[in-house]
Amino acid sequence: MHFQTFTQEYKESFQDYLTALVKDASQTDIEEAMRYSLEAGGKRLRPLILIALVKAFGKDVHQSYPAAAALEMIHTYSLIHDDLPAMDDDDLRRGKPTSHIKFSEATAILAGDALLTKAFEVMTDGETTDTVKLKLIRELAQASGHEGMVGGQQADMDGENNELSVEELASIHSRKTGRLIRFAFRAAGLLVEAEKETLADLDTIADKIGIAYQIRDDILDVSSTEEELGKRVGADAKHGKSTYPALLGLKRAEELFSEHLDEALALNDAVAKRSTYYDKELLASFIQSLRLNR
Amino acid sequence: MHFQTFTQEYKESFQDYLTALVKDASQTDIEEAMRYSLEAGGKRLRPLILIALVKAFGKDVHQSYPAAAALEMIHTYSLIHDDLPAMDDDDLRRGKPTSHIKFSEATAILAGDALLTKAFEVMTDGETTDTVKLKLIRELAQASGHEGMVGGQQADMDGENNELSVEELASIHSRKTGRLIRFAFRAAGLLVEAEKETLADLDTIADKIGIAYQIRDDILDVSSTEEELGKRVGADAKHGKSTYPALLGLKRAEELFSEHLDEALALNDAVAKRSTYYDKELLASFIQSLRLNR
Numbered sequence: 001m002h003f004q005t006f007t008q009e010y011k012e013s014f015q016d017y018l019t020a021l022v023k024d025a026s027q028t029d030i031e032e033a034m035r036y037s038l039e040a041g042g043k044r045l046r047p048l049i050l051i052a053l054v055k056a057f058g059k060d061v062h063q064s065y066p067a068a069a070a071l072e073m074i075h076t077y078s079l080i081h082d083d084l085p086a087m088d089d090d091d092l093r094r095g096k097p098t099s100h101i102k103f104s105e106a107t108a109i110l111a112g113d114a115l116l117t118k119a120f121e122v123m124t125d126g127e128t129t130d131t132v133k134l135k136l137i138r139e140l141a142q143a144s145g146h147e148g149m150v151g152g153q154q155a156d157m158d159g160e161n162n163e164l165s166v167e168e169l170a171s172i173h174s175r176k177t178g179r180l181i182r183f184a185f186r187a188a189g190l191l192v193e194a195e196k197e198t199l200a201d202l203d204t205i206a207d208k209i210g211i212a213y214q215i216r217d218d219i220l221d222v223s224s225t226e227e228e229l230g231k232r233v234g235a236d237a238k239h240g241k242s243t244y245p246a247l248l249g250l251k252r253a254e255e256l257f258s259e260h261l262d263e264a265l266a267l268n269d270a271v272a273k274r275s276t277y278y279d280k281e282l283l284a285s286f287i288q289s290l291r292l293n294r
Numbered sequence: 295m296h297f298q299t300f301t302q303e304y305k306e307s308f309q310d311y312l313t314a315l316v317k318d319a320s321q322t323d324i325e326e327a328m329r330y331s332l333e334a335g336g337k338r339l340r341p342l343i344l345i346a347l348v349k350a351f352g353k354d355v356h357q358s359y360p361a362a363a364a365l366e367m368i369h370t371y372s373l374i375h376d377d378l379p380a381m382d383d384d385d386l387r388r389g390k391p392t393s394h395i396k397f398s399e400a401t402a403i404l405a406g407d408a409l410l411t412k413a414f415e416v417m418t419d420g421e422t423t424d425t426v427k428l429k430l431i432r433e434l435a436q437a438s439g440h441e442g443m444v445g446g447q448q449a450d451m452d453g454e455n456n457e458l459s460v461e462e463l464a465s466i467h468s469r470k471t472g473r474l475i476r477f478a479f480r481a482a483g484l485l486v487e488a489e490k491e492t493l494a495d496l497d498t499i500a501d502k503i504g505i506a507y508q509i510r511d512d513i514l515d516v517s518s519t520e521e522e523l524g525k526r527v528g529a530d531a532k533h534g535k536s537t538y539p540a541l542l543g544l545k546r547a548e549e550l551f552s553e554h555l556d557e558a559l560a561l562n563d564a565v566a567k568r569s570t571y572y573d574k575e576l577l578a579s580f581i582q583s584l585r586l587n588r
Binding site: 022025026027028029030031034038075081084087102105106107109110112113114116117118120123124130131133134135137138141142144146147151152153154157159175216226248292 | 320322324359371378380398400408429432439449450452469480
């Protein structure tokens with residue numbers, strides 16, 4: 001199955017599931033603020049990868065919805081907090097006012113906290129065994145906390161206005177964005193009870209895609225318009241952030257990007273060789289969809 | 295056993311356990327900021343109640359440490375975020391500079407996020423069954439998210455500069471602070487596998503203590519010095535917050551406070567009558583320790 005067909009079939013059903021998880025309860029704006037950011041029209045990259053992989057292994061996709069929703073909630077909370085005045089100070093996200101502009105700074109902080117908390121509540125749901133649920137909760141916490149995403153965000157801020165090496169840049173990004181992407185692959189692997197070698201391959205594919213995705217983001221930030229991107233461009237330079245195009249030049253950054261995608265494709269073939277029932281087209285077509293048209 | 299003896303025996307061991315959970319991992323300040331707030335000398339009210347109750351029921355206290363640590367991490371993150379300029383804008387907490395003063399606003403936001411995340415990681419630890427762990431994770435998320443603490447915090451801000459009724463005030467506080475206190479009692483009940491009636495009594499005791507604690511806080515805010523309290527006094531008036539002394543007068547607030555403690559003591563007797571092995575002195579002496587000396 002092609003990733004685009006899969007997306008057409010499952011994105012809406014997943015989104016309905018996702019926003020229905022946040023029910024009015026507090027008689028305040030907080031739930032509206034939570035849903036506002038959840039519904040802000042993201043690509044749902046992480047949850048769709050997770051769900052697609054579960055489908056590629058021939059399992060019931062609905063068992064993956066809780067983990068996929070939790071992942072998207074964590075991603076969404078991190079965007080709300082990253083956009084705050086004390087952090088990246090962004091007023092536009094996915095073409096819409098950011099949470100603290102639309103509501104207030106206090107509500108944005110609290111809506112982020114509430115989404116982060118809800119993610120772990122959601123992970124206790126679903127058909128999976130208790131043991132797998134606890135393993136997923138633990139891995140999601142490690143991927144998104146001080147060892148992972150939050151630590152990467154702090155390192156990213158510390159690195160502003162310093163010229164970083166490519167290795168330092170990769171280390172920051174592998175935590176800031178890579179760990180959550182890897183969680184999408186690991187969660188799928190754990191949910192379908194994949195064997196050890198396949199889990200390891202999925203980890204590596206995730207890391208390749210994570211780096212590729214960051215290089216792509218950096219490239220688009222210097223070579224797109226606001227209309228194309230739905231957010232402010234040139235933000236990296238504004239914040240004095242090191243980027244792949246700045247460190248390597250645009251041409252070499254584009255080459256590196258392609259190499260990572262090629263390596264991810266080769267590993268996807270290796271997974272398919274080991275598991276004959278594995279529908280490798282789903283992930284392969286997703287990877288191909290990341291390529292830059294130039 | 296007297297609660298004070300219990301505290302002398304277990305507080306340090308719990309605190310060592312608590313701060314050892316946050317290990318350096320990110321090569322940034324984030325872990326220092328997490329530990330700074332965890333070590334800021336709080337009374338550990340919530341975790342010590344949880345641990346004391348497990349002891350009162352004659353069970354191994356160490357099985358309660360993960361849930362107790364998670365609870366303290368959630369409480370601590372909420373203080374860090376509440377103190378932020380966009381929220382209560384406090385520069386002093388427990389006699390020390392608040393996190394955003396000591397570090398930076400961005401680091402305070404991230405350290406709060408990281409503690410909130412860590413809480414759920416920690417809950418996957420320990421000797422309890424997977425089923426009880428998942429139940430505790432679910433209840434902690436509900437107690438601390440938009441249905442509980444975070445929603446209460448938003449409602450509290452919305453209520454600033456409005457005169458609230460006593461009922462509205464109670465509803466806000468039951469969420470903002472009461473739900474986490476109730477979690478301490480419920481978690482203990484679930485860990486010791488208490489029967490249904492006892493769980494219900496523990497819930498009610500928790501709610502009585504929660505309200506009493508808030509009334510006490512309000513009274514101390516108008517009748518103490520900064521040195522006694524280790525934080526700014528008169529903060530409620532500054533933020534235009536409704537308080538029990540303001541709504542009821544100081545004398546009636548003090549009476550109401552005592553009534554709640556008396557009712558909690560009576561319910562503690564009821565629990566003891568049902569479970570002959572239950573050491574009722576632990577909770578009774580804690581409740582008595584809350585009384586105001588005047």
